[in-house]
Amino acid sequence: MQQASGKVLTLESMNPCVKRLEYAVRGPIVARATQLEKELKSGATKPFSEVIRCNIGDCHAMGQKPITFLRQVIAVLSDPSLMDSDRYPADVKARAKRILEGCGGGSVGAYSASCGVPVIREDCAKYIEARDGIPANPENIFLTSGASEAVKAVLELLATGQEGADQPGVMVPIPQYPLYSASISQYNLQTVPYYLEESDNWSLSQAELRRAYDEAVGKCKPRALVVINPGNPTGQVLRKEIIEDVIRFAKEKNLFILADEVYQHNVYAEGAKFYSFKQVLHGMGDAYFKEMELASFMSASKGYMGECGFRGGYCELVNMDPEVQAMLYKQLSARLCSVVMGQAILDVIMNPPKPDEPSFAEHEREKSQVLGDLKLKAQMATETFNSIPGMRCNPVQGAMYAFPSIELPPKLIEEAKAKGMQPDAMYCTALLEEKGVCVVPGSGFGQRPGTYHFRMTILPPVEKLKNVMQIFKEFHESYVNRYK
Amino acid sequence: MQQASGKVLTLESMNPCVKRLEYAVRGPIVARATQLEKELKSGATKPFSEVIRCNIGDCHAMGQKPITFLRQVIAVLSDPSLMDSDRYPADVKARAKRILEGCGGGSVGAYSASCGVPVIREDCAKYIEARDGIPANPENIFLTSGASEAVKAVLELLATGQEGADQPGVMVPIPQYPLYSASISQYNLQTVPYYLEESDNWSLSQAELRRAYDEAVGKCKPRALVVINPGNPTGQVLRKEIIEDVIRFAKEKNLFILADEVYQHNVYAEGAKFYSFKQVLHGMGDAYFKEMELASFMSASKGYMGECGFRGGYCELVNMDPEVQAMLYKQLSARLCSVVMGQAILDVIMNPPKPDEPSFAEHEREKSQVLGDLKLKAQMATETFNSIPGMRCNPVQGAMYAFPSIELPPKLIEEAKAKGMQPDAMYCTALLEEKGVCVVPGSGFGQRPGTYHFRMTILPPVEKLKNVMQIFKEFHESYVNRYK
Structure with missing residues (x-):
């Protein structure tokens, strides 16, 4: 005993x-x-x-303050009897109706499909298409409780339990948002730190990526590269040429790219512009766009909406091996689904009022x-x-x-x-x-x-x-x- | 290259x-x-x-159909301007006001503390106290995105990465809700299956627990015991004496108990009654109640409310080593917080209308x-x-x-x-x-x-x-x- x-x-x-x-x-x-x-x-x-x-x-x-339109839609989802009141404009009700029709039993209290409510995945795809000017497939988008859950799910796929020179390594910017180092610890991966260039406005240099990679090989096996753009905690917005450099490096070293793009709405400086990794990949031709594995993360918590407490996020997968993607989706099914209200608020962010709709001007x-x-x-x-x-x-x-x-x-x-x-x-x-x-x-x-x-x-x-x-x-x- | x-x-x-x-x-x-x-x-x-x-x-x-009171509170949280309308009764507004005062900036769009909004943890403690007739400490309760997240977080603590005879084992009922086997796979733990007695209405027997344990030792190191009561997928409600037997066995073998009690409101059979593991521990005296490690899980998804899509849940920890608890809470902080709307709906379940309140009769x-x-x-x-x-x-x-x-x-x-x-x-x-x-x-x-x-x-x-x-x-x- x-x-x-x-x-x-x-x-x-x-x-x-x-x-x-x-x-x-x-x-x-x-x-x-x-x-x-x-x-x-x-x-x-x-x-x-x-x-x-x-x-x-x-x-x-x-x-x-919360954005009025978002919250009005959420209120109708909470209490659909508000649909019959004249409290809210028609576009609010239309968004709520569409979302409810996508929910089991017409209720946000039902579990959604593991990857999210289908119409919301479709709206994310449309948003991405409009942003990048290239097609997006809803089947490659999964909805999560904040971007954090998505980042963790993708990092977890990389964990093999191997140790020593075979331990999977993840290249992470320094300074970095500590979700990355925390999750890397959690999944027994190895951090491969690369420094952002403070003297060049926290940009990335190929030389530094190369130094970091070369130093890591032998101690672990680098398999993925994290880029946060716009930067957290550093606030930089990467130029297109820099992103191209990073992609070339990742291709050379066969690295899976994790692009943390949750601040894509938050660009302030004159001349600065947000380029998604997916769009830049596309511009580099099929050898990149048809081959390189990429996960891009977006959130309802940042941008102009700042709805952190709702825990809404998505991840778009590009060129992930379909069998691996099936395994990822299987794993997501074991947590049943992400919070439906978080999915819903993300939906309204992806599909804001159009110029001819009553809420447009105020929004x-x-x-x-x-x-x-x-x-x-x-x-x-x-x-x-x-x-x-x-x-x-x-x-x-x-x-x-x-x-x-x-x-x-x-x-x-x-x-x-x-x-x-x-x-x-x-x-x-x-x-x-x-x-x-x-x-x-x-x-x-x-x-x-x-x-x-x-x-x-x-x-x-x-x-x-x-x-x-x-x-x-x-x-x-x-x-x-x-x-x- | x-x-x-x-x-x-x-x-x-x-x-x-x-x-x-x-x-x-x-x-x-x-x-x-x-x-x-x-x-x-x-x-x-x-x-x-x-x-x-x-x-x-x-x-x-x-x-x-959703329970009206719950959803009215959620609607006011979504759009606090509803507080000024005469659409909803005073108890709805009072619940919403109390929750909003516990939220950063008075908004459910703010992150909560990692373990949940303090007033909601307090309401969970009060609910548990009323249920069991013994004190509950809000500091030992953490709020999660559904009970699943809590179960996973506790199981993950047990994972040491050891293999062979030292691999941590988790005793799981068979039949079981597959969240357990899935999470055990995910964290590289070993399943130690014990059979429920179909001929005795899916009850547990000490002899079977003992057989399962003895068979596992040498192949792994059993460290925890999962009990689902009321049962999923088996629908049984455990008698108090059975729970006492299980606790005695867990004490003898030094096992951490995970009590999945998410169906505590769902008891139908004549003579059947829900006993929480915590309450039974208490009745067995200090040698049990002051020593044995227990995690009890509850959810907003089941019961009479069935608000699955909200992903609200809590876990109460009993006798967890404070240093380990601090590590668990640290890990929870890396996902920032669980969804605040899920916390909120759980709150209203923990704190339903009282007999003198306007929504009582309809609720x-x-x-x-x-x-x-x-x-x-x-x-x-x-x-x-x-x-x-x-x-x-x-x-x-x-x-x-x-x-x-x-x-x-x-x-x-x-x-x-x-x-x-x-x-x-x-x-x-x-x-x-x-x-x-x-x-x-x-x-x-x-x-x-x-x-x-x-x-x-x-x-x-x-x-x-x-x-x-x-x-x-x-x-x-x-x-x-x-x-x-």
Whole structure:
């Protein structure tokens, strides 16, 4: 008989991959922010009156209002008796009717097909076709609970359980959105980090990709390449030529491309334009477009809509081996389906009001307002950071983040090391404790050794972000000076 | 340079665990049902006018109407301007207000905390306290996208990557809901099957648990025990003494208990009563209640509400090592949060209208209607199956399924084997092709060798289920006779 005392699951006996996993966007500094909020609520005195959360791309939490049209459709889906009221315009009802007709029993409470409601997959395909000017097949699109679920599902396919030189490797940008490193840990894959070029506005260079690849071979077997465009946490928008370079490299090395394109609506800088990997592949001819394996991810959480809580996302697969795709779809069936309301809100994003529909004008106004404000705030953040001695920030061309570098004095770095902390984490902790501003240290995303950064979202409303910028102006100098 | 042709991901080079995974509830027979529906829609002539889906516990798809109160709250969450209309009663608005106040920026479009909106975790705790009469701590409850996500998250913790005698094993009932076998494959764990006693109404026996355990030791290391109560696919409701036996066995062998209790509202048989594992643990004294590790799962998809598409679920952890729990919560943070609308609908289920509230009477009426119909249909299914020569069915005491055994003639079994099919799969395929009734073969859930079953949901409306029962009466005899 086995010993009947002691826990079954301990740190020693649990899944080591889960233990290793790190996810800085919700790490200890963010936990501390939550605690500070609680303390403030219960009347504690702090040097600030509120915690300003610039740590996560959580649009509505930062005060962005939901887009009316989207929510009206969701309300009708929730309570279809609203279809008979004159509360909502005809285009809202038409969208809701179409979605309900695609649902089992005409209810969003029914499971959908594993890959999503068929009409919604069709609307995603139409959106992609209109975006890229090339055909998209709904059968190659699957709907997920946020883009995160899709990214994880594709990464999981790569995991073979092999170790050593055969362990599958995934090339990931540094800095990166830590979903990638977390999932790579979870599935016992190997990270093959390639650095983005800070001096070239966080662009990618073939030389660096090659260096990273060559260094990895022998330690693991690189099989996939992740690109985030527009960049998270770095905010760059890749030029078409850069994407072509990346594709050529991936073809040469036979890598599966994961294109995280969830910020495709978030492009602000003059002259910057979003090119999907699929479209660029197409432009490079059949040797690329008919052969290279690509998964592109999109989300309802970003863009102008920012509906994070709905967990809506899609993945389009290009040239995936049909047998592998069948296995992926089989695996998706074991979780039954992604949330139907998330699929539904994604549908309305893919199929917004047309110019001749009653909701068009208001929808356009709201959309422009959000994207216009983000553009303004992207400029404000870039300019302010660059005006502070000891800080430097590439232009925020897209996405929702500034990722400035900060010069930290040697004494500060030593003190952090003595405390077992990353120097930028110490900086961000002080900023939170003293000023109530919550940002994520660059070490959570990865950065070149000896450089320090943080990621700040540009989501707070314009006036509040102005305050945040003022806080940085004061805090940075005063904090750094303590260590001079 | 590596060879630049051929796919990166092929059946040979992909994750072997994903390849192995099977999920019969959405397997080939169900795919065929979808195809038949398409064919009917496009005007094809079949021996039936519609496909009746009795393959999955998808309540609304089978015509069950959403509970009004739940959906009214969701509508207000979708479009908070409905708060100012007189369309909805005060209790609806109060629930919505409370949830919105718990959401970032007062919007269900914000990410929630990784474990769920705090007030919703509190409401789950209050529900559990009222159910069991013992305290529940919201900190030990995490909210998920359906119970499936929670089950997977806990199983994943057990995966250590070890092989052979050290490979972690999970004891699973046979027949079982295939989420378990699928997830066990996915995480490279070992299934340790124990048979439910068909002759004792699908109950569990200590002797069988012991046999299964002893047979597994040496081939793997059993670390956890899954119990589904009320049973899926078997519909039994466990007596308190049986649960005590199971707990004693789990304590002796130091097993982590996973209690799938998603059908806790679905108990129909006279004298049957739902006992939660937590409550039974408590009754067994501190040596059990203060020590044994337990995870209990609940869902918004089943019960009287059947809101499958919302993907709402919770897991309560009892006695999990706090360090392991922290790791689990860290892992949950990498998917940011579960869908907030799913959390919200779960909240309203946990916190239904009270007797003094305006929606109480209608809510009770709707709830009783659904549960009353299910009770009627449970009896109807049991009686009809037992009236058919060559079929036998344990009483459907709870959940949503009948799992009758079918006697199949040797000639049929031989023919199936010659075709490389499971005999019960051949039976179910014929039933679908000839009669349009879709059920899942017992082989998809596991069964004792030489026995054959299928799982039928009792979800079709009363009149439709009567037809289905009539179809079985005719089909079974006629089909089986062809092979005599």
